[in-house]
Amino acid sequence: MPTTSFVSLVLSLFLILVTVSSAKRYEPNWASLDTRPLPAWYDESKIGIFLHWGVFSVPSYISEWFWWEWKGTKSPRAVTFMLENYKPDFTYPDFAPDFKAEFYDPNRWADIFNASGAKYVVLVAKHHEGFTNWPSKYSWNWNAMDVGPNRDLVGDLANAIRKKTDIHFGIYHSLFEWFNPLYLQDAANKYTTQDFVKSKTMPELHELVTKYEPEVVWSDGDWMVNDTYWNSTNFLAWLFNDSPVKDTVVVNDRWGSNTNCKHGSFFNCHDKFVPGQLFKHKWENCMSIDQGSWGFRRDASLSSIYSMDELISLLVRTVSLGGNLLVNVGPTSYGEIAPIYEERLRQMGEWLNINGEAIYATKPWAFQNDTVNPDVWYTSKKTSNGTVVYAILLKWLKGNVLELGTPIVSRQSSITLLGYSGSPFTFTGQATHGVQINVPTISFYNMPCQWGWVFKLENLVNQ
Ligand SMILES: *[C@@H]1O[C@H](CO)[C@@H](O)[C@H](O)[C@H]1NC(C)=O
Ligand SMILES: *[C@@H]1O[C@H](CO)[C@@H](O)[C@H](O)[C@H]1NC(C)=O
Ligand SMILES: *[C@@H]1O[C@H](CO)[C@@H](O)[C@H](O)[C@H]1NC(C)=O
Numbered sequence: 523m524p525t526t527s528f529v530s531l532v533l534s535l536f537l538i539l540v541t542v543s544s545a546k547r548y549e550p551n552w553a554s555l556d557t558r559p560l561p562a563w564y565d566e567s568k569i570g571i572f573l574h575w576g577v578f579s580v581p582s583y584i585s586e587w588f589w590w591e592w593k594g595t596k597s598p599r600a601v602t603f604m605l606e607n608y609k610p611d612f613t614y615p616d617f618a619p620d621f622k623a624e625f626y627d628p629n630r631w632a633d634i635f636n637a638s639g640a641k642y643v644v645l646v647a648k649h650h651e652g653f654t655n656w657p658s659k660y661s662w663n664w665n666a667m668d669v670g671p672n673r674d675l676v677g678d679l680a681n682a683i684r685k686k687t688d689i690h691f692g693i694y695h696s697l698f699e700w701f702n703p704l705y706l707q708d709a710a711n712k713y714t715t716q717d718f719v720k721s722k723t724m725p726e727l728h729e730l731v732t733k734y735e736p737e738v739v740w741s742d743g744d745w746m747v748n749d750t751y752w753n754s755t756n757f758l759a760w761l762f763n764d765s766p767v768k769d770t771v772v773v774n775d776r777w778g779s780n781t782n783c784k785h786g787s788f789f790n791c792h793d794k795f796v797p798g799q800l801f802k803h804k805w806e807n808c809m810s811i812d813q814g815s816w817g818f819r820r821d822a823s824l825s826s827i828y829s830m831d832e833l834i835s836l837l838v839r840t841v842s843l844g845g846n847l848l849v850n851v852g853p854t855s856y857g858e859i860a861p862i863y864e865e866r867l868r869q870m871g872e873w874l875n876i877n878g879e880a881i882y883a884t885k886p887w888a889f890q891n892d893t894v895n896p897d898v899w900y901t902s903k904k905t906s907n908g909t910v911v912y913a914i915l916l917k918w919l920k921g922n923v924l925e926l927g928t929p930i931v932s933r934q935s936s937i938t939l940l941g942y943s944g945s946p947f948t949f950t951g952q953a954t955h956g957v958q959i960n961v962p963t964i965s966f967y968n969m970p971c972q973w974g975w976v977f978k979l980e981n982l983v984n985q
């Protein structure tokens with residue numbers, strides 16, 4: 523080999539090395555962390571499932587905040603319930619042995635979640651009660667291996683989901699714990715000490731990420747004190763630079779009292795957040811099918827449970843506005859997804875089997891909702907043929923003409939209904955805006971679905 527080409531070989535190797543080693547590293551501050559691009563899978567997924575499961579699933583009364591209602595705010599309904607149903611010296615940890623999860627079959631759960639059409643799952647690994655659903659080295663005797671289920675609830679679900687489906691696995695983790703003495707001591711010290719963070723929160727988060735490689739780290743319980751106390755930016759710099767999920771993980775925005783709706787891969791802002799208009803940052807609407815509780819509660823009434831009509835409507839509005847929908851169900855202490863929640867999830871999947879094209883990997887369109895018909899919301903998707911626009915009708919029409927205010931049509935445009943095999947619909951349109959679509963009377967048996975009908979608009983003038 524001639525010397526010159528040897529030298530150039532060494533030089534190019536050196537350049538490659540420099541390029542690789544200068545791959546972006548994030549610094550432990552928001553200015554740097556906020557420059558990380560959102561991993562594409564998250565925006566494309568649109569739908570996740572949230573699972574609130576823990577010792578609170580045993581009383582399964584009021585909500586997952588039961589312990590706090592009983593011993594924190596001492597609400598009459600919680601105090602009375604305990605007086606009437608339990609011995610006087612009964613403590614909250616006494617519920618843990620009854621958290622048996624004896625019917626827990628993670629493969630069956632994976633089937634349900636896959637059938638729901640959701641693309642990611644966020645399991646509560648630890649809620650504010652501090653009980654860890656995995657065998658944590660940092661949770662002596664207050665974890666699912668040592669007491670209650672006697673198994674690794676987190677690991678078993680992660681394995682089943684990965685083995686059977688393409689669903690991304692994620693975890694929810696509460697930074698603070700209501701009654702942890704170490705936390706209470708830091709709080710009493712006005713957060714000038716960080717003993718709880720150092721010996722519990724941080725080791726636990728590192729353990730969860732290293733052991734289960736979650737692609738969503740959904741943080742909560744941050745609101746009492748700012749991100750400095752929680753050491754959040756240090757954790758996130760590690761997560762994005764050096765963790766086993768550094769390239770694919772996404773995080774929410776609950777990392778301190780000063781971060782909500784400001785920092786994170788996606789924003790939750792407050793629970794059940796739906797912005798009034800298109801939002802500039804990626805966001806997620808976390809909501810619960812039981813509107814009164816995230817954890818399973820035996821006292822839920824049918825009226826508090828979202829109907830399919832309401833659920834599809836919320837999904838459509840959320841996606842139109844650029845959000846993801848995180849649909850919560852609370853499994854029972856015995857390890858079942860109760861039939862009414864399973865039915866909602868499976869029916870959502872049936873709807874998505876027909877209409878998923880208008881949801882997954884879509885982008886908001888120039889208009890989010892229609893100007894004439896208040897029951898129509900839009901999504902869009904770029905294809906090699908231009909942008910396809912989906913007009914999603916949340917209430918079926920009374921007559922045979924669907925009038926839309928925002929699309930502009932030409933003779934090249936085409937309008938079809940997803941899941942309907944009849945010929946494309948005829949239409950008349952105005953030059954500057956608006957179209958009247960002639961929708962034939964469709965027999966019951968030819969209706970593609972029962973909720974949310976998707977009109978696919980191709981070759982619009984205003985794509
Ligand atoms: C998951 O759902 C998809 C879409 O409905 C389906 O094609 C696939 O067979 C399902 N996989 C399993 C393991 O059930
Ligand atoms: C915060 O994170 C840094 C970097 O990982 C670590 O050196 C430090 O000990 C952590 N502090 C606490 C209180 O956890
Ligand atoms: C966070 O709280 C600490 C202690 O109260 C304070 O010194 C610091 O300035 C706060 N940081 C922010 C970003 O508000």
Ligand SMILES: *[C@@H]1O[C@H](CO)[C@@H](O)[C@H](O)[C@H]1NC(C)=O
Nearest residue numbers: 798799891892893894895896
């Ligand atoms: C479209 O949505 C916005 C925001 O929700 C609302 O203010 C407006 O009234 C809606 N338009 C119609 C026609 O419903």
Ligand SMILES: *[C@@H]1O[C@H](CO)[C@@H](O)[C@H](O)[C@H]1NC(C)=O
Nearest residue numbers: 905906907908934936980981
């Ligand atoms: C693009 O549009 C043409 C004409 O409308 C159609 O024949 C073709 O199938 C379309 N291609 C794709 C990829 O949709």
